[in-house]
Amino acid sequence: MKDLDVEGVTLWKGTEADAVCGVVPDRVARPKDTEALGRLLAAARATGATVTPRGGGTALDWGSPPRSLDLMVDTSALSWIDHNAGDLVVEVGAGTPLAELRRTLADAGQRLSYDPLRVGGTVGGALATGVSGPRRLLAGGLRDLVIGMTLVRADGVVARSGGRVVKNVAGYDLAKLHTGGYGTLGVIASAAFRLHPLPPAVRVVSVPLRSREDTERALADLRATTVVPAAVELDRDRLCVVLEGTAEGLVPRVEETLRALGEDGAEVAEELPEDWGLLPTEGTLARVLAPPAELPGLACDLDADVRGYGSVPAGTLYLAFAPGTPADVVEKRLAAVRHVPDRTAVLLRAEPHVREAGVDPWGEVPGLSLMRAVKDSFDPDHRLSPGRFAGGI
């Protein structure tokens, strides 16, 4: 592994704390900048080393374990923020903590319209795992906010797609391809995002979640309004609508929302709950995609051992299993989702005993043959996070 000791890279021995789904890397390397990352990956290619990138390390138990892990690339030194407030654009290093980015942007009255799912994550990690939080109905998900990306290929070549302007159709949108790619196609070095002004005020209208019929009716009535919610979230046992705007402008919008949802047991808060959007850090966790209208049925039919919540209009439902839930319970639940057409479910995180029991974390992924072709093109030796992704990619 001496061959990995290239200029601008700090190298050390991996430990249990660096494990990816239980697989301990032989070495951990921290490149100081994009160029050093390029040299490191070129060296890894020369030695045939398998590579997995790490941002804040908050999702190392997501996905499947790598088949092999010689080198973990720690992106924490790729931390920088280049904010152009006038253009509502920011370019950031992949290792930049999301919390730091949020503070910097908030100081200028702006935000990246993305609700983090984990505490302590980085921009690169958020992109690589790709899943977006609840407030995605107005500005879209993370993939809609990325306007440019610099990535380092498996062969160490540094390549860029997109740019720093909000409107741009020159070339393929490779930033979207790498968003949610789990580092299996390349290592994200930096990304540019479009930003939005911070809303002057926020209102969170929530009502208790009762029967499936009741929830469906409330959602239908809400759809008939023109209140323009930023999020419509099944959140634990409540249905929760987030509105953003001016304090005065929100008054009639809140009233209209209450009329749609029903005022019985309703609460209106002026701030988001502290744990807003955060996913549980323990236990097996699945993500279900289904036609939005089917979500109330899915969420209300669950047993006590699993919590279902997510974004209704986006058709996303998380299934959070209590820690220690047996593999057969997880498997049965996944099968119940997967056997209905138009519904898919993947395990974002499988507890070791669930993984070892051989529960299929991905199920049938449409387009897998194309995904394999893309993988073969970008990483012909299958050295980047091998096995972490769908279909063993």
Added chain:
Amino acid sequence: MATSAHQTNIPAALTALVPRLREICGEDGVLTDLSRRRVYESDGLTYHRATPGVVALPTTTAQVAAVVSLCAEHGVPYVPRGAGTGLSAGALPHADGVLLVTSRMRRVVEIDPENECAVVEPGVTNLDITRAAAPHGYYYAPDPSSQQVCSVGGNVAENSGGAHCLKYGFTSGHVRGLEIVTPSGEVVELGGKATGAHGYDLIGAFIGSEGTLGVATRVTVSLTRSPQKTVTLLSAFTSMDAGGEAVGAIIAAGVLPSAIEMMDALAIEAAEAAVACGYPAGAAAVLVVELDGPTSEVDAQVERVTELCAASGSFETRTASGAVERALIWKGRKSAFAAVGRISPAYIVQDGVVPRTALGEVLGRIAALSAESGIRVANVFHAGDGNLHPLVLFDDAEPGAGERAEEVSGAILDLCVEHGGSITGEHGVGVDKACKMPRMYSDDDLTTFDLFRRAFDPAGIANPDKLLPTPRLCGERPGVRTGVHPLVESGQAEQF
């Protein structure tokens, strides 16, 4: 370098395919007569022309797949085409290939208000989705200026935007599912009625791929709830600088209009002459600002924008909330491209993007370029997102005038890149700008794009010679001629 190729007879390599194409698409689904093939010789950018070897007009996904499989089997190139309104010659036919036209696949399969989406075939026009959704209180948000005629399949290929993408984003933000036929002829379904899909975001990467990764045969799009209120403002300024300042002030104030459009004196003059839009006399610049959303928010925003325009030196601001009055304000803006045809025998429409904060500087440089060269440039553009559409005017009867206009047009694109912008904000790369890609991207960037392309199309038969520069296309010379916009003249579409 213009592309032009005409052949009287069907190329020999294709003759054997014709009977099989007829088996697949039926007698009337295959065009071989020269006169009928020539109808398709260009898209909206008529400067580039080539007669397609043969034209196939499939009506089903199975037919598309069979046509593409046939091409793959014989190593014959194919070019997908929607309505042919594109402005980068992305649908320029291949003289030795099959032109695969999706215009007969125009069923709105389903309007699903419960799931706030629609399922359509690729030949359905953009506006027809909105028409079908309107009775349910919904519309389809991306609104390219050719929306009356352009097809959803084409929108997917080009990642089309429109005046309102400032707030609502491009096609990529509104597509939930795609059925595609890959360049090997395989039918693949991606996504569905939920937003997003598991695995790589192939939908996101396919949108805007200009037909080089396959043909979309079915599209599931998000429908957007029609806003409670829409207000259009027209604000007049005595200088472009003042107008530009107002744009910056609106954005800085945290207001997100659905559109901010700007016109300069020359464009206003042309629009006035053409449609008598009645914009305030003496205006050196006008802004058209549209605000939509809940009434309670929009009313406050209208007040705020009016104040900000006044503070930036606007001498008159009109507001309209009724559909008829709003259309009057938009009339001048929407007619501007066609109107320029009245004050100049010919013109080139450029499409470039600069960071919003560089707008003032770049417009100044364009004015200087125009003064130096003696070539008039009218500016009509999407100011909110820095997407410029300079119209470079020239007299095509004057020897060398076209070339000089080309130079100015190309120099404007260089200005965009120099200021950290893009060579295209919405028209796409196609053939027209393929040789300009190296101005924006390094060789490594371009080879990476090519890696991706080859994953889908290892044989290189899907819309070859588009999007990426090739030696055949670009040779030693960097730069391809831009053409005069034709659609507006022919009355096929309005462009703005």
